[in-house]
Amino acid sequence: MNALELHDVRKNFGKSEIIRGASLTVAKGERLAVIGPNGAGKSTLFNLISGRFGVSSGDIRLHGASVAGLRPFDINRRGLARSFQVSNLFDKLSVFENLRCAVLWSLGYRYSFWQRLGGLADAKARTEQVLEEIGLSRQRNLPAGVLTYAEQRALEIGITIAGGADVILLDEPTAGMSRSESDAAVELIRKVTVGKTLLMVEHDMGVVFGLADRIAVLVYGEVIACDTPAAIRSNAAVQAAYLGEAGHD
Amino acid sequence: MRDLAQSAPAASTLSFRPINLGRWLVWGGFALILLVAPWISTRGAALSILCQIGTVMLFGLSYNMLLGQGGMLSFGHAVYSGLGGFVAIHVMNQAGAPGGVFVPTTLIPLVGGFAGMFFGVLFGYVTTRKSGTTFAMITLGLVELVFAASLMFPGFFGGEGGVTTNRVVGQPFLGVTGLTFGPQIQVYYLIAFWLFISTVAMFAFTQTPLGRMLNAVRDNPERVSFIGYDAQWVRYLALIASSFFAGISGALGAINFEIVSAENVSALRSGSILLFVFIGGIGFFFGPLLGAIVGIGFVVMLSEYTAAWQLYLGLFFVALVRFAPAGLASLLMLLLRVARFGRFGRIRMHLAAVCACVLVALTGLVLAVELLYRRTLEAANGAPTMWFGLPLDAHAPAPWLLAAGLFVIGVLAWRRTAPAYMARWHELNGEIAQLTRGQP
Numbered sequence: 001m002n003a004l005e006l007h008d009v010r011k012n013f014g015k016s017e018i019i020r021g022a023s024l025t026v027a028k029g030e031r032l033a034v035i036g037p038n039g040a041g042k043s044t045l046f047n048l049i050s051g052r053f054g055v056s057s058g059d060i061r062l063h064g065a066s067v068a069g070l071r072p073f074d075i076n077r078r079g080l081a082r083s084f085q086v087s088n089l090f091d092k093l094s095v096f097e098n099l100r101c102a103v104l105w106s107l108g109y110r111y112s113f114w115q116r117l118g119g120l121a122d123a124k125a126r127t128e129q130v131l132e133e134i135g136l137s138r139q140r141n142l143p144a145g146v147l148t149y150a151e152q153r154a155l156e157i158g159i160t161i162a163g164g165a166d167v168i169l170l171d172e173p174t175a176g177m178s179r180s181e182s183d184a185a186v187e188l189i190r191k192v193t194v195g196k197t198l199l200m201v202e203h204d205m206g207v208v209f210g211l212a213d214r215i216a217v218l219v220y221g222e223v224i225a226c227d228t229p230a231a232i233r234s235n236a237a238v239q240a241a242y243l244g245e246a247g248h249d
Numbered sequence: 250m251r252d253l254a255q256s257a258p259a260a261s262t263l264s265f266r267p268i269n270l271g272r273w274l275v276w277g278g279f280a281l282i283l284l285v286a287p288w289i290s291t292r293g294a295a296l297s298i299l300c301q302i303g304t305v306m307l308f309g310l311s312y313n314m315l316l317g318q319g320g321m322l323s324f325g326h327a328v329y330s331g332l333g334g335f336v337a338i339h340v341m342n343q344a345g346a347p348g349g350v351f352v353p354t355t356l357i358p359l360v361g362g363f364a365g366m367f368f369g370v371l372f373g374y375v376t377t378r379k380s381g382t383t384f385a386m387i388t389l390g391l392v393e394l395v396f397a398a399s400l401m402f403p404g405f406f407g408g409e410g411g412v413t414t415n416r417v418v419g420q421p422f423l424g425v426t427g428l429t430f431g432p433q434i435q436v437y438y439l440i441a442f443w444l445f446i447s448t449v450a451m452f453a454f455t456q457t458p459l460g461r462m463l464n465a466v467r468d469n470p471e472r473v474s475f476i477g478y479d480a481q482w483v484r485y486l487a488l489i490a491s492s493f494f495a496g497i498s499g500a501l502g503a504i505n506f507e508i509v510s511a512e513n514v515s516a517l518r519s520g521s522i523l524l525f526v527f528i529g530g531i532g533f534f535f536g537p538l539l540g541a542i543v544g545i546g547f548v549v550m551l552s553e554y555t556a557a558w559q560l561y562l563g564l565f566f567v568a569l570v571r572f573a574p575a576g577l578a579s580l581l582m583l584l585l586r587v588a589r590f591g592r593f594g595r596i597r598m599h600l601a602a603v604c605a606c607v608l609v610a611l612t613g614l615v616l617a618v619e620l621l622y623r624r625t626l627e628a629a630n631g632a633p634t635m636w637f638g639l640p641l642d643a644h645a646p647a648p649w650l651l652a653a654g655l656f657v658i659g660v661l662a663w664r665r666t667a668p669a670y671m672a673r674w675h676e677l678n679g680e681i682a683q684l685t686r687g688q689p
Contacts, residue, residue: 073477090464093468112459162476
């Protein structure tokens with residue numbers, strides 16, 4: 001069974017159709033990168049999969065079951081988590097609290113007001129583990145709002161993976177980073193997505209070719225190619241549509 | 250590396266606790282203050298003021314569950330305390346009537362709490378569907394609705410006169426003779442008791458998964474829905490909890506004043522709790538406690554001395570929003586933080602200088618306002634022209650010149666001292682931020 005399937009997904013805002021029948025399958029445990037020129041609809045596609053927007057038509061299946069039309073928290077509870085292109089954190093809460101919030105639902109604490117947070121040993125242990133993984137142990141008590149850009153990006157990934165979802169969507173995880181920061185981010189992504197299914201939007205070709213098992217090319221709301229990095233590199237249609245103009249970096 | 254990190258103090262003012270000797274000490278101190286407060290001043294009015302402060306503290310804490318912890322700006326929180334008060338007073342009245350079901354006065358606050366909660370379940374379902382400005386507008390509509398209804402259903406709301414009661418009803422609870430709640434001191438301890446356990450309960454709420462997710466919803470409701478939580482449901486549950494405690498405060502007010510009227514469910518009452526909580530500081534759990542003391546200080550105590558108390562409250566609020574937008578609690582905590590890092594000595598003289606200037610300017614301002622009131626509003630009443638034991642002639646030039654002189658000198662001196670203070674303040678906080686980040 002595929003982890004994620006998109007069948008002829010369409011989305012229009014008013015009269016303009018942004019996603020025009022995109023179809024895609026992501027196998028379990030695969031790392032798939034979505035690339036495409038600006039305005040191709042990559043972020044919209046992520047918003048559809050994660051439930052931020054509803055699809056206009058078509059179907060999205062997570063682990064074989066349709067999730068089209070479900071609200072974001074329902075989709076999240078079924079094992080899909082996403083990050084955001086612009087860091088989307090709980091600014092006034094500490095790094096530790098940001099991560100602890102992200103683990104609570106998956107550990108079954110739901111809307112509990114009869115348990116003391118401090119006494120939840122499993123939530124603490126899981127939070128500590130993620131804190132260690134994303135390398136923010138020293139910043140644990142700082143409010144998320146005062147972190148540096150790279151630290152916020154790391155926390156963004158931390159919140160995404162903390163709940164233990166097995167399908168992870170990362171929206172431009174290395175955007176705006178320096179080369180060394182970006183290398184560190186790639187290492188982090190590689191480490192935290194072991195054994196998981198990863199779908200990512202990324203502009204940096206170095207990151208894409210370094211991480212992805214397969215690459216899907218999205219142009220004007222359609223997936224025009226989906227193949228191994230080597231095949232994509234030599235695909236004439238892709239070169240014409242995308243790599244020719246933006247592939248120099 | 251991790252040990253170093255764990256010993257590094259928190260930079261966040263939110264997570265900063267200057268007193269780490271243990272929660273027991275803080276709660277014990279709070280209980281002790283509540284116990285001894287009525288014995289500090291033996292004047293009759295003092296006890297009545299303490300009772301009012303107690304109920305407003307409880308009301309303010311319940312309001313801050315929404316505003317401070319959930320980022321929900323409600324303009325209609327008095328609906329829950331007021332309706333809790335109305336139900337409580339009706340239950341008291343039927344208990345006193347022949348054939349009524351006896352409910353001891355000690356437990357009446359619980360009745361008010363459940364009544365407030367009931368209306369929270371009912372109204373909250375509608376109001377909490379949206380956040381931000383929409384939420385604020387819906388609560389404003391709701392409070393006007395309930396206020397209008399209070400004049401339409403005199404059977405329940407008592408019309409313009411409200412509903413009165415006699416709190417001395419029935420037999421003593423648990424056979425404690427003498428506990429009739431006739432004497433004000435007994436009412437005070439009833440309020441103090443419910444205030445204490447409600448405060449403990451509300452603080453405990455902040456330390457639960459739901460309490461923390463409420464903070465998360467405040468900071469970023471969208472992200473909450475991508476980590477499995479329904480932000481709307483979190484807001485709804487928080488409002489239900491908050492309305493429970495608001496109802497308790499409403500019932501305590503009903504016991505204290507033996508009357509509940511339409512004013513108790515008004516937008517005015519809702520607005521004043523917003524003002525008080527904001528003054529105290531919404532970013533800290535204990536902020537509303539300070540806000541209640543200051544607020545009642547203005548409304549009840551200052552109004553004894555001057556007709557201009559509303560003007561002073563307004564000026565105070567404007568100054569606070571301008572210079573300490575996070576309220577008195579944040580001011581206190583920031584100073585404590587500087588002190589904790591051993592840097593208070595470097596700012597002490599600057600702070601004293603600024604305070605002295607403000608005091609001089611303020612004296613001039615207050616003098617001018619009082620003179621103005623004597624010339625206009627109070628001239629007709631033939632009000633005494635004494636001020637702090639000094640004769641004050643509002644028609645002579647000398648007091649006016651004195652007022653203007655004090656104000657101008659104070660402001661000029663403030664303009665000279667304030668920049669140095671601010672520069673030093675930023676320097677110190679920069680150093681502390683560096684330290685807490687654990688960077689060289």
